[in-house]
Amino acid sequence: xxxxxxxxxxxxxxxxxxxxxxxxxxxxxxxxxxxxxxxxxxxxxxxxxxxxxxxxxxxxxxxxxxxxxxxxxxxxxxxxxxxxxxxxxxxxxxxxxxxxxxxxxxxxxxxxxxxxxxxxxxxxxxxxxxxxxxxxxxxxxxxxxxxxxxxxxxxxxxxxxxxxxxxxxxxxxxxxxxxxxxxxxxxxxxxxxxxxxxxxxxxxxxxxxxxxxxxxxxxxxxxxxxxxxxxxxxxxxxxxxxxxxxxxxxxxxxxxxxxxxxxxxxxxxxxxxxxxxxxxxxxxxxxxxxxxxxxxxxxxxxxxxxxxxxxxxxxxxxxxx
Amino acid sequence: xxxxxxxxxxxxxxxxxxxxxxxxxxxxxxxxxxxxxxxxxxxxxxxxxxxxxxxxxxxxxxxxxxxxxxxxxxxxxxxxxxxxxxxxxxxxxxxxxxxxxxxxxxxxxxxxxxxxxxxxxxxxxxxxxxxxxxxxxxxxxxxxxxxxxxxxxxxxxxxxxxxxxxxxxxxxxxxxxxxxxxxxxxxxxxxxxxxxxxxxxxxxxxxxxxxxxxxxxxxxxxxxxxxxxxxxxxxxxxxxxxxxxxxxxxxxxxxxxxxxxxxxxxxxxxxxxxxxxxxxxxxxxxxxxxxxxxxxxxxxxxxxxxxxxxxxxxxxxxxxx
Ligand SMILES: [Zn+2]
Numbered sequence: 001x002x003x004x005x006x007x008x009x010x011x012x013x014x015x016x017x018x019x020x021x022x023x024x025x026x027x028x029x030x031x032x033x034x035x036x037x038x039x040x041x042x043x044x045x046x047x048x049x050x051x052x053x054x055x056x057x058x059x060x061x062x063x064x065x066x067x068x069x070x071x072x073x074x075x076x077x078x079x080x081x082x083x084x085x086x087x088x089x090x091x092x093x094x095x096x097x098x099x100x101x102x103x104x105x106x107x108x109x110x111x112x113x114x115x116x117x118x119x120x121x122x123x124x125x126x127x128x129x130x131x132x133x134x135x136x137x138x139x140x141x142x143x144x145x146x147x148x149x150x151x152x153x154x155x156x157x158x159x160x161x162x163x164x165x166x167x168x169x170x171x172x173x174x175x176x177x178x179x180x181x182x183x184x185x186x187x188x189x190x191x192x193x194x195x196x197x198x199x200x201x202x203x204x205x206x207x208x209x210x211x212x213x214x215x216x217x218x219x220x221x222x223x224x225x226x227x228x229x230x231x232x233x234x235x236x237x238x239x240x241x242x243x244x245x246x247x248x249x250x251x252x253x254x255x256x257x258x259x260x261x262x263x264x265x266x267x268x269x270x271x272x273x274x275x276x277x278x279x280x281x282x283x284x285x286x287x288x289x290x291x292x293x294x295x296x297x298x299x300x301x302x303x304x305x306x307x308x309x310x311x312x313x314x315x316x317x318x319x320x321x
Numbered sequence: 322x323x324x325x326x327x328x329x330x331x332x333x334x335x336x337x338x339x340x341x342x343x344x345x346x347x348x349x350x351x352x353x354x355x356x357x358x359x360x361x362x363x364x365x366x367x368x369x370x371x372x373x374x375x376x377x378x379x380x381x382x383x384x385x386x387x388x389x390x391x392x393x394x395x396x397x398x399x400x401x402x403x404x405x406x407x408x409x410x411x412x413x414x415x416x417x418x419x420x421x422x423x424x425x426x427x428x429x430x431x432x433x434x435x436x437x438x439x440x441x442x443x444x445x446x447x448x449x450x451x452x453x454x455x456x457x458x459x460x461x462x463x464x465x466x467x468x469x470x471x472x473x474x475x476x477x478x479x480x481x482x483x484x485x486x487x488x489x490x491x492x493x494x495x496x497x498x499x500x501x502x503x504x505x506x507x508x509x510x511x512x513x514x515x516x517x518x519x520x521x522x523x524x525x526x527x528x529x530x531x532x533x534x535x536x537x538x539x540x541x542x543x544x545x546x547x548x549x550x551x552x553x554x555x556x557x558x559x560x561x562x563x564x565x566x567x568x569x570x571x572x573x574x575x576x577x578x579x580x581x582x583x584x585x586x587x588x589x590x591x592x593x594x595x596x597x598x599x600x601x602x603x604x605x606x607x608x609x610x611x612x613x614x615x616x617x618x619x620x621x622x623x624x625x626x627x628x629x630x631x632x633x634x635x636x637x638x639x640x641x642x
Binding site for chain 2: 076214
């Protein structure tokens with residue numbers, strides 16, 4: 001369905017995470033081209049490290065060197081790698097138990113692109129990136145290793161050493177958002193210069209847009225009713241600070257408008273009056289964009305302007321604040 | 322466990338939406354409102370009679386922060402109600418409601434969950450629950466991780482190559498919602514002819530490092546089952562929450578479910594965040610309608626069955642040996 005009511009949407013968080021002493025040290029070792037684990041009170045070696053012993057809940061003890069060789073304990077094949085994967089050609093995700101460790105690390109194993117090259121029990125070694133920054137990706141992947149040949153140890157590439165305190169940890173997820181029938185009703189109306197709300201069959205309140213449930217009655221508030229494009233300012237805010245997405249140079253007024261026939265205000269802008277004269281109870285009328293520019297968006301109403309009618313008393317808007 | 326505060330708690334109603342693979346019409350609140358209305362109607366309760374409301378949902382599924390606030394309209398939260406939320410499967414919301422009822426000051430609770438996973442890329446959304454230091458930066462997704470567990474079970478001789486191949490087909494999910502009504506003591510007996518008494522409920526979790534776990538066993542399921550009293554008497558029927566066939570093999574082993582127990586297979590398409598609650602709901606429904614005297618329900622969350630909840634339901638309020 002592609003009728004303009006479906007849109008791509010990206011969720012992004014630019015997190016940086018503090019690592020703590022145990023993980024920070026592990027990441028610092030990766031930057032040096034070394035693999036570490038931690039020893040528990042019970043004598044087990046965990047790599048990657050945990051901050052606690054999963055068997056007892058106690059703190060973990062001293063770091064210990066592990067690897068650089070290891071063995072595959074289980075695996076799964078990736079026939080079509082994504083651009084953000086560690087290996088560009090088909091590869092295996094595997095749990096690799098590093099020599100000297102009692103637990104296993106999840107990472108990629110590059111076996112040359114052929115699924116026949118991977119098996120449980122395969123001996124592997126780390127392949128390091130030349131440029132390392134203190135993340136798990138400093139270890140580029142594991143590759144098969146016969147176990148006899150000595151393994152080259154990566155050499156530190158930076159002057160920096162010691163634990164990594166902060167780790168960039170961005171989140172980026174893509175969605176397709178869908179308006180849903182109520183928002184579609186509302187937005188389609190705006191493209192025709194109509195403002196369509198939904199009435200609750202129990203309390204008779206009219207919501208804009210129509211709503212899946214009236215918060216007071218718990219039943220759908222979707223009996224369609226058209227409300228007028230005139231209304232009353234219930235409250236307002238003067239914007240005095242410029243920002244990138246500002247619709248006008250400040251100062252200007254953002255308002256909550258209770259449209260005639262609705263029980264819930266919509267948020268918009270008011271023009272045609274100095275901002276300092278905007279007030280609660282003031283009567284306004286919608287200024288629509290030219291017909292050729294009408295679209296399924298609230299931006300079809302350009303702004304509101306004073307209608308010239310007398311202000312309404314506070315009591316008439318009190319219940320809608 | 323039910324004797325903690327000397328209060329017996331039962332499930333008296335359960336309703337779920339028929340699963341839809343991709344719901345383009347309804348917003349979250351419209352998934353919630355019908356199941357909540359129907360569950361309360363079956364229990365013979367008005368919204369204002371409900372003592373406590375607890376919901377389960379996940380903002381990452383929808384890509385929308387605080388989506389559960391909008392969905393709350395479906396339970397008519399105005400005037401204010403006693404309400405809580407878990408960013409987890411609804412099974413854990415039910416656990417919170419059970420604890421709340423044990424406190425003794427309220428006699429009824431409504432639990433609901435909704436999930437719309439069709440808007441995003443589910444394996445990547447689920448990857449958000451992975452360790453952010455050593456797993457998330459690799460770009461590994463939830464289905465690939467399930468493949469590691471399937472392979473490990475196959476290597477152990479307890480799963481087949483066919484089970485492993487099932488993982489590569491991916492998880493089948495749907496959009497959906499479900500609601501459950503709980504009641505305590507005499508109230509439960511008044512609201513249902515044959516209440517499904519919660520004779521035990523417990524949940525346990527395993528380390529977030531996959532390589533620190535034995536992926537071929539579910540120690541957390543076993544522990545939760547012991548604490549829920551699941552081994553005291555064989556259930557007539559069991560509802561297991563498994564995303565893949567190999568997970569069911571692991572769960573049957575952990576719960577000691579043999580062929581004498583009727584196993585209800587997981588549906589072809591499960592709604593994320595709702596599925597665990599539906600297992601408890603269906604188990605309760607079989608007791609409520611006389612289909613079984615004792616039913617076991619299981620819910621899972623996290624990669625490779627990381628966290629597990631076990632609930633034992635019985636037609637008998639008193640412990641029988
Ligand atoms: Zn109403």
